[in-house]
Amino acid sequence: MQAQTCNYVFFFSYPFNQNIMPKKTLPKLHSDFSVDCVIFGFDEGELKVLLIERNEEPYKSWKAIPGNLAQDKENLDDAAARILHDLTGLENVFMEQLHAFGKPDRHPQGRVITIAYYALIKSTTNGIHPVTTFASKALWWPAYDLPELAFDHKEIIEMALRRLTNRIRYIPIGFELLPEKFSLTQLQHIYEVILRKDIDKRNFRKKILSYGFLTELNQKQQGVSHRAARLYKFNKKIYEGLKDKGFYFEP
Amino acid sequence: MQAQTCNYVFFFSYPFNQNIMPKKTLPKLHSDFSVDCVIFGFDEGELKVLLIERNEEPYKSWKAIPGNLAQDKENLDDAAARILHDLTGLENVFMEQLHAFGKPDRHPQGRVITIAYYALIKSTTNGIHPVTTFASKALWWPAYDLPELAFDHKEIIEMALRRLTNRIRYIPIGFELLPEKFSLTQLQHIYEVILRKDIDKRNFRKKILSYGFLTELNQKQQGVSHRAARLYKFNKKIYEGLKDKGFYFEP
DNA sequence: GCAAAAGTGTTAACTTTACACCCATGT
DNA sequence: ACATGGGTGTAAAGTTAACACTTTTGC
Known part of the structure; x- marks a missing residue:
């Protein structure tokens, strides 16, 4: 954030389609x-x-x-x-x-x-x-x-x-709120919170994986006190190809 | 369009989160x-x-x-x-x-x-x-x-x-480009032009009518040199009830 | 061994797509 | 009678929705 010095500016509050101003010196306009x-x-x-x-x-x-x-x-x-x-x-x-x-x-x-x-x-x-x-x-x-x-x-x-x-x-923007590597359950929670409804786990997985823009990683969650979930990454390139055809995801 | 008189205005181009201005007299801000x-x-x-x-x-x-x-x-x-x-x-x-x-x-x-x-x-x-x-x-x-x-x-x-x-x-906005009373074919043309693709006539009619927000009128086109089409009106009330449930129409 | 969340498949209901002919009207 | 667009139904393919149990891991 750059400090700005205090200054005065002169200006006309002219609508620019009024034709009463001198031809060559258009007034200066300014916006705050x-x-x-x-x-x-x-x-x-x-x-x-x-x-x-x-x-x-x-x-x-x-x-x-x-x-x-x-x-x-x-x-x-x-x-x-x-x-x-x-x-x-x-x-x-x-x-x-x-x-x-x-x-x-x-x-x-x-x-x-x-x-x-x-x-x-x-x-x-x-x-x-x-x-x-x-x-x-x-x-x-x-x-x-x-x-x-x-x-x-x-x-x-x-x-x-x-x-x-x-x-x-x-638009698949759920990923933008998650770390690079995320589990499908994390992603599902994003959708549930933003859409304010519960989603069936099996159907969610089937559908989101069917688009093909999630890359399955050979990694799992660390340090959780239950079975560790597989991690995924969002593959932007595949999505870019997909999106022209339209994309509608209402799980 | 109302004419505006020519006037001068004085102002400070201050970012309002600078703390160097006098406490009680905040500078006047103005936008063109x-x-x-x-x-x-x-x-x-x-x-x-x-x-x-x-x-x-x-x-x-x-x-x-x-x-x-x-x-x-x-x-x-x-x-x-x-x-x-x-x-x-x-x-x-x-x-x-x-x-x-x-x-x-x-x-x-x-x-x-x-x-x-x-x-x-x-x-x-x-x-x-x-x-x-x-x-x-x-x-x-x-x-x-x-x-x-x-x-x-x-x-x-x-x-x-x-x-x-x-x-x-x-959003069903095709109607906004048509007269109050329109035929389904006119409406279909709007969709075809805006979506830049051909649409099957039978499927279009089935789908758009299935929402229930089109009221069938007892009127037909006048003065056309072929079988006159039945006219319809858009029923905003029915649409308002529908839209909370979401609406996606890709014919 | 139990608590907690991960992971997985099938079937029925529904939606979408593809497709071709007769109808009404004006010229 | 012909040209023009209006109007209609069905079946196959595809998609969505509903549903319950086993697996892995840490404690």
Whole structure:
């Protein structure tokens, strides 16, 4: 997060199809908008969302989803990746633009719309991926049981949850919430939590294996106090070939 | 489209999580962003998109999708509805936010992101719905064969097309492009064009009727030079009950 | 040996696909 | 009477859903 010096900018709030301005000197336009990021993780059988506690006004000491004003020369996607990276140290994370939120009164300092993203981050084998920077201020919270939140952030998370439920039916994104190597039961739990329903174990395995994008590893779980499960990896290449034909998975 | 007077606004370009500003007087933030709208119609067996010819800089006399800077106190959805209404006179049209586009250099006057929407408008029985205001500047263009366009508008339309292909599989939106009363063959053509494939007539009818959200009318087509087709209406209430259980239609 | 989760197959119900001819209407 | 699109049923193939017991491992 780069500090920005305080500066003044002059500008006209002109709709650009008004024809009353001098021909050659188009007015300068400028936007203050933020990029916010709903970060999901999966731990202890629960879907979690990463919240920060704000340490500035407005909404000082409220919980919020991480976000920031976008920098001047920055793509939206890059801004979202930066916010995620600053907070977690992670890169190459599954991320998708969610929605632009722009109620005129959503921000007390003026008209600030926000472009919301959501990200799915892989847990380590011991649990959710730890937060590196800002750790004292960031906390994982159960996604289906949210506290009061700053701005319209509750609305944003709720839309992200709906999007996730929707997406998992036609993109295999369950893997994004698991470690590289995972068992079929772990994967099934992701589907059960996100789709909010129980799934038959035998049918789930048959169907998910039938797509062929899971590579069976010659490895098993370690240190569990019951029969160790075989581990699998997601084979992105095979999926890429599959997805043009359409993919719909409602177990 | 309301004219806006020319004014100057002073503001600070502060990230709001910097802690160097005076406690009680938060800086005023302000955004210039536009709302653009991809308007789809269906006519002569083709999917069309409504383009305008710009009459101001930048991109004067280029073709573009209709759009405008958002007004200060306006919701994003309302701004999109206003743009559509100003151009077509229509209200209560199917409309959905598509995506926020924000490459830093997408607008020559500065950082102007745009929130893109897409809308589906019903054709009249004689063809596509006529454009009322701005008619001289607006034209229906084949959606799969676009001209050069201003800004990043081609990219926007292409994403809208992908979204439409996707949406039609799990929301029954084919109706939104047809008159209130339509024949099953008309509806099938919508699916064939948007999904870009031929569909078996008998199977299509069986499947779409099996959902129960089409009400059979005691009316037939008029003035066709062949056996007149029975007309149907979309019953929104029945669909609303259905959609919680999920809906996937890939004919 | 028991608790805990892994792993495995079959059948019936349902859904999808493929396919061809007669019907109604206007010219 | 012919051209145009409207309207209809069936059987085979494929998919989904329901269901219960044995295996492995750690304690």
